Amino acid sequence: MPLLSRPAPRPSRPRRRAVQALPPLAIVGSHVETRLGDTLVTALPDGALWIAEAKTLIVSDLHLEKGSAFALRGQMLPPYDTHAALVKLGKLIDAMAPDIVVSLGDSFHDGGGVARMASSDRDLLQGMIARCDWIWVEGNHDGRAPETLGGVVRDVLHIGALVLRHEPTEGAAPGEIAGHLHPCAKVSGRGRSVRRRCFATDGARLVMPAFGAFTGGLNVCDDAYAEIFPDGVTALVLGKDRVLPAPMERLLSD
């Protein structure tokens, strides 16, 4: 029972180089603005990224129809995940009025997801697709399956100096925005820890949090991130209704 454990006074720990490597960040209301190369991007509390100069909204790893994918195999997860994700996305589109919406891969949990979708959800999604230029980036789970709903499918997308693809490339890739890893951060403090989804960035490139309702996460301290962010990573953590940056030294592994 964490409620009963006594938070002990902590010795202050030495700062690590991650603090020096901190990318330029600005907390603007509930958002965090940062730069990838020369492009200003805004991390939104729901886990979407906004590129103001291109009026582009990016979401990643929607994993729609994940609930029904598990139900197929006998685990009856609540069938509301698709609806929950779409409603959240719809609100973002209303608020930001983007010209372009990019779904950065794994939009559906599997290739059969499109077919399993409830018709009301399909209508909801197609209504959104009709309102803007909609781009599906191919993911490893769903491939080109969402194409039938409208919008166009790309394996890689270039927006100005930025490169958008589903799986982060190994080695240096300045200007890359990717998804796939579902970054999560476990932030410590006050004798306890909190695990939340996050954006992971080092100022050169960025990995998007998963947007879907049931999507789990991979801790940013995992080795999988070491190749992508050799100089350490800053987590932009999704709080209750705002984004909060957390430096490397406050992050725990799982």
Added chain:
Amino acid sequence: MKQGALLPSPFADWFAARGWSPRPHQLELVRRAKAGLSTLLIAPTGAGKTLAGFLPSLIELAPRADDGLRRPHRLHTLYVSPLKALTTDVARNLDTPVREMKLDLRIESRTGDTPPHKRQRQRAHPPDILLTTPEQLSLLIASEHARVFFEDLQAVVVDEIHALAPTKRGDLLALALARLQRWAPGHRRVGLSATVADEEGLARYLLGHAPPPLEGRGLGGGVKLDVSDMSAAVARRRKERRFTPSPQGEGVIVKAPPGAQPMVDVLDSDARIPWAGHTARHAMPEVYAAIKAAKLALVFVNTRAQAELTFQELWRINDDALPIALHHGSLDVTQRRKVEAAMARGDLRAVVCTSTLDLGIDWGDVDLVIQMGAPKGAARLVQRIGRANHRLDEPSRALLAPSNRFEVLECRAAQEAVAEGAMDGAERRIGGLDCLAQHIMGCACGEPFDADELYAEVISTEPYAALPRAQFDRVIDLVATGGYALRSYDRYKRIVQDLNTGRWRARNPTIAQQHRMNVGAIVESEMLDVRLVYRAQSSRPGTPKSDGPRPLVPGRRLGQIEEYFIEGLTPGDTFLFAGEVLRFLSVRDTDALVVRAPGAENPSIPSYAGGKFPLSTFLADRVRHMLHEPKRQKLLPQQVRDWIRMQKKRSVVPAPDEMLIETFPRAAKHYLVCYPFEGRLAHQTLGMLITRRLERAGRKPMGFLASEYAMAVWALEPMDDLDLDALFDEDMLGDDLEAWLAESTLMKATFSKCAVIAGMIERKLPGAVRKTGRQVSFSSDLIYDVLKQYEPDHILLQAAFADAGEGYLDIKRVGALLRRVKGRLVHRALPHVSPFAAPVMLEVGRVGVQGGADEAVLEDAASLIAEAMS
């Protein structure tokens, strides 16, 4: 002689050869078995309970073994015990008489450790007597051909039934027993129990109910029932009704004569009794002296942390180097087995232990039981005392060592209760819907079931006796499709109905196999292995850290610890575990890596401070009365009596049916302290709710603290003028509770356990790939959030809420408290802290406030960034 009539010659001879004579209750069980009667045997430890349970079966099996014709081995007696170890122990104990009387019997145990080939063989060739656990019984029921396996069953023996009945495992067991009743209607049930308060209730649990008459049932909620359908169903049920109600009525309970009255002492320490705390550190020299005077002492504590601490303290003063060992559930199994073996050999003088040694097995000649801290319940105390001295005619000796002043009262109350033979009654348990879901799925994996029949079976059990048909149907739907209002999973049913017979079965073998992997009601919290590591080269403090860490060499595994405990640690923190001070380094895969930290006198992080078992309602009530009746205080230590007298002078000592509330200022803050005596869990819930209300009332509460006896809130604004009747009104259990629960992490944890038991989420199997190195496939928190939002009255949320009400949050008890004190609040506005409040205040400052703390953790971290950026 009566005995001669009851005991056939090999048995009478065997008793005689050993110079024993069977005890009356053992003979009574033989007599009752002959008459085909079920029995609840209540007997103190050492009364030959187990033999009493088995003797009738051995007698019945003996002639068959004897008559030369090899009878086919069929399952005759099923023995169910809550502990795996107990099945092995009983198998060993039965072996002696069976061997000496040359009975041709196969007695085998079946637990989680039984290898697959042996399970296979057991199924094909059942032993005469099978010793197993409730989980294994559920598994057997979920297998095909279960009916054939159990058809010839003559007796079920449930050991330590008092420990099983009030739990979820008990729910599953009751349901399983009802199933056996259908397959082997003639068998008798035998329950073996320690002394309990509610014997009748336990007997009802053992025997279940006869199903109510068919007429009228099922029509209760009936709105638009097709009459022709209905009568057809009733007719079918009548035709198929082979359900024989268990023999009911008077004379189910057999009681062995109680042993000699135990001698219970409360340590009247010469040392100053602390106001607060749970360590009883002050009493260690006297406890040590008591150990020295005994042959083998069991030192019981209430938590693992207390076990570690007591062990340390005893060794600190162990000038005679007495062999004192440590035993608790988190220690490595081999370590525990070593301690048990040493006990049995008589190599030890004392063992510091938690509830792991509460039940069952005899590990040696214990002649003294010491209880560190308050016993929390009279029944628990009696059970623990029973561990000492297994000879009935000699009194067991026990010593209670209270760790603070309130606990002195509690220990005295418990001592009185033991002397009077009074017991705390467990509340009647309502069966969990998650357990029911698991059972239904299990039935579908075994023999296909008819819903009407199964419903009749389910409500014949005590925990589910009041289950409405509509709820039952919702649970079937939960099993089949997840039970969602949105019928989107009707295509993926886990169980399907046969078109001809209407019976339900698992959709396919894969689904059935999935279920079998997930049986059981025990959901472990995530555990990490605690592993000692060594640096490849030794490092001295002060030497500069070289680039790149030196490789860590993993070493011995010390045991397991809850993940959440490790999460609260920062590398470098020290803590007590397995009797040593350890320094936490890091987590790697499923290991918490640690090094020894000798010399660190005071570990920086104690594990949880409080007790795992809340103070029982029964003892709490006695403590309240004791406070108010001076003549019952005579035996209390002078210090404690002075303390109560001071309270009377400075404030007031409330009557047993009143609740005292004190308000006073201190150090620029304002305090409100109330004394419900309802246990830490209930107080914690009360604290959460009161804090919300004070916040709305604009008193700016800063935090609260819950102890076993009291709850304190502190705020920036004075609280003397509050309308206390309104503040403590029962309506706080309405919207306030709802709103709080919605965000409560405890609620999410409760839900997660229910979802696992009900089969919505798969159990994380030991040995399965852990989340490290890959994503968690999904998080039950997120499922909870989504379900709460879209289907707040989902049946699994109801199940979780019911659990929270009993377990973590003790909402039931808060409710009872608020009703009890309504109109009986006594308020004192004091100029300063009162003697009763002082112990509570001493704990204040130890525990931080956690309201909205998750966000605060994130804000904290973010402020670091802000600093770094400015």
